Amino acid sequence: MAYASSDQGAYSHPTPVGIKILVAGGFGAGKTTMVSSVTEIRPLRTEEHLSEPGAHIDLTDGVEHKTTTTVAMDFGRITIREDLVVYLFGTPGQRRFWFMWDDLALGALGAVIMADTRRLADCFASVDYFECQGTPFIVAVNCFDGAKRFPEGAVRTALDLDPDVPVVLCDARQRASSRDVLIALVEHAINLLSLDPGYVSPAR
Amino acid sequence: MSPAADRWLDGDAGPVVRPYALTGGRTRPSGESFDLVSMVVAIRGSRADPLGLEPEHLVVLHRCRLPISVADLAADLDLPLGVVRILIADLREGGLVAVHHPVPMRLTDPRLLREVADGLRKL
Numbered sequence: 511m512a513y514a515s516s517d518q519g520a521y522s523h524p525t526p527v528g529i530k531i532l533v534a535g536g537f538g539a540g541k542t543t544m545v546s547s548v549t550e551i552r553p554l555r556t557e558e559h560l561s562e563p564g565a566h567i568d569l570t571d572g573v574e575h576k577t578t579t580t581v582a583m584d585f586g587r588i589t590i591r592e593d594l595v596v597y598l599f600g601t602p603g604q605r606r607f608w609f610m611w612d613d614l615a616l617g618a619l620g621a622v623i624m625a626d627t628r629r630l631a632d633c634f635a636s637v638d639y640f641e642c643q644g645t646p647f648i649v650a651v652n653c654f655d656g657a658k659r660f661p662e663g664a665v666r667t668a669l670d671l672d673p674d675v676p677v678v679l680c681d682a683r684q685r686a687s688s689r690d691v692l693i694a695l696v697e698h699a700i701n702l703l704s705l706d707p708g709y710v711s712p713a714r
Numbered sequence: 715m716s717p718a719a720d721r722w723l724d725g726d727a728g729p730v731v732r733p734y735a736l737t738g739g740r741t742r743p744s745g746e747s748f749d750l751v752s753m754v755v756a757i758r759g760s761r762a763d764p765l766g767l768e769p770e771h772l773v774v775l776h777r778c779r780l781p782i783s784v785a786d787l788a789a790d791l792d793l794p795l796g797v798v799r800i801l802i803a804d805l806r807e808g809g810l811v812a813v814h815h816p817v818p819m820r821l822t823d824p825r826l827l828r829e830v831a832d833g834l835r836k837l
Contacts, residue, residue, distance in 0.1 A: 525781045525814050528751030529821075529830060548837060554785055557794035585789050590833030594826075597751050597785060617749065619821055619830070689837045696831040703824050 524593040531692065532614050532645075533584070533600040535624030536632020540652040540682035541600040544624060545586045547688040549598065554585035556610055581610060596692075603636040611639060620646035620695045624682065627651060627660050630668050637669055646699045648676040650691045674701075741796060743803030748784050750795070753814040754802055755781040760810045767804075774801050778811055 533541045545551050557580045584600030599614050601607060603623070615621070623636045633649065640647040651665055660668075662677045671677065678694050680687045748754075756778045770791070777787055788798040805811040821827070 523755070523780055525753045525755065526783075527826070528753065528783050530751050552789040553792075554789045555792070555794040557796050580794065585785055587786065588834070588837065590830060594829060594833065595783070596830060596834070597783065599750070599785075613750065617821070619827070685837070689834055693831050693834050696827055696834065699821070700824050700827045700831070703822060703827070 526593045526595045529594070529596045530614065530618040531596060531598050531695065532611075532618055532621035533598055533624060534603045534611075534621055534636040534640075536603050536626065536629055536636075539603075539624040539626045539629070539632060540654075541624050542584050544622070544650070544652075544680075544682040544688045544691065545584045545598045545600045547683060547685045548692065549586035549588050551584045551586045551598075551600075553582040554599070555580055555582050556613075557581075581607065583610075598692075603632060605635040605639075608635075608639060615640070615643050615645050618645055620648070620699050622691055622695055623647055623649045625649050625651045625665065625669070626654060627658060627665065628654070630665065633669055637671065641672075646695070646702050648678060648691070648695050648698050650678050650680045650682075650694075652682045653679055737797055737800040740800055743799045744807060745803055748799055748802060748813055749815060750785040751783050753781040753783055754778045754787065754811050755814070756811050757809065763808070767808075768801075770797075771801055771805060774798070775805060775810055781814070 533545055535541050542551070581602065584598070586598040586600075588596040588598070590596060596619075601611060601614060621636070621640050623633050623640070625633045637647075637649075649665065649669060649671065651660070651662070653659065662679070665677050666673075666675075676694055676698050678691055680691045682688055754774075756775055770793070773791060774787060777790060782790075784795070784798060784802065787802070788795045791798065793801075802811065802813065806813055
């Protein structure tokens with residue numbers, strides 16, 4: 511099995527393999543839309559201590575003594591089989607949320623970075639993070655109505671992506687389009703494996 | 715910052731009342747931590763001693779008669795992940811639940827990843 515049990519004597523039901531996929535990106539880039547177009551979403555709350563230097567940057571006057579913050583993620587699940595479940599976590603992409611990403615990225619299959627071509631700079635932090643972590647990722651350009659269409663190469667250059675990082679265009683409102691983005695990520699992860707059979711997504 | 719203000723920072727500020735009241739103010743689980751997709755399952759035949767257990771412990775216990783992920787538990791119960799992790803750790807300490815940890819190495823198995831891709835295509 512893919513799970514190492516820390517205890518014995520559990521019920522004998524098959525324990526599902528849970529696979530994590532992260533959906534990151536800037537505010538309003540379409541993370542929630544994407545996750546909700548492929549599955550039912552629920553909010554998942556996390557309450558964290560603001561202990562790192564810089565974590566207080568966003569706090570406004572008068573709340574500088576606040577030491578915890580609640581962040582809600584979009585959480586969805588796709589049951590592939592009874593014993594194989596994909597969990598989607600839509601997370602804010604800004605650098606100040608990195609503290610929660612460590613938890614998410616550990617052992618994740620990979621990440622989709624949602625990009626809005628009107629605000630490509632919002633993706634920088636996410637790209638940096640997943641590059642540093644060695645987490646497989648792809649960039650999904652959400653083609654908003656009225657937004658100027660950029661060729662894939664222009665997005666790649668603007669984000670300074672490695673040549674092997676896929677850039678796909680999508681419409682996050684469309685189930686089929688969002689599904690294809692997820693498939694592109696899994697295919698990318700498979701490609702990385704075949705390039706380097708020893709490749710291991712960041713492990714604990 | 716004045717010394718008076720310091721008293722209200724971090725541990726000195728005392729338990730975070732909401733929602734960590736459920737956990738007696740503890741903000742970190744005992745023992746090793748769990749992943750969001752660690753699976754929790756009640757141990758068959760174990761008997762919960764109601765003493766020392768909060769109603770929320772019993773709710774968690776009830777929910778994991780079948781294996782359920784830590785993230786699902788938190789979303790189902792609408793509790794922050796940190797609180798749910800502590801409740802699970804308590805139940806594990808009491809021998810009431812088993813926690814199965816994902817082994818990320820498994821993601822090196824292309825066959826498993828192809829199964830995921832094929833499953834997604836059926837969406």
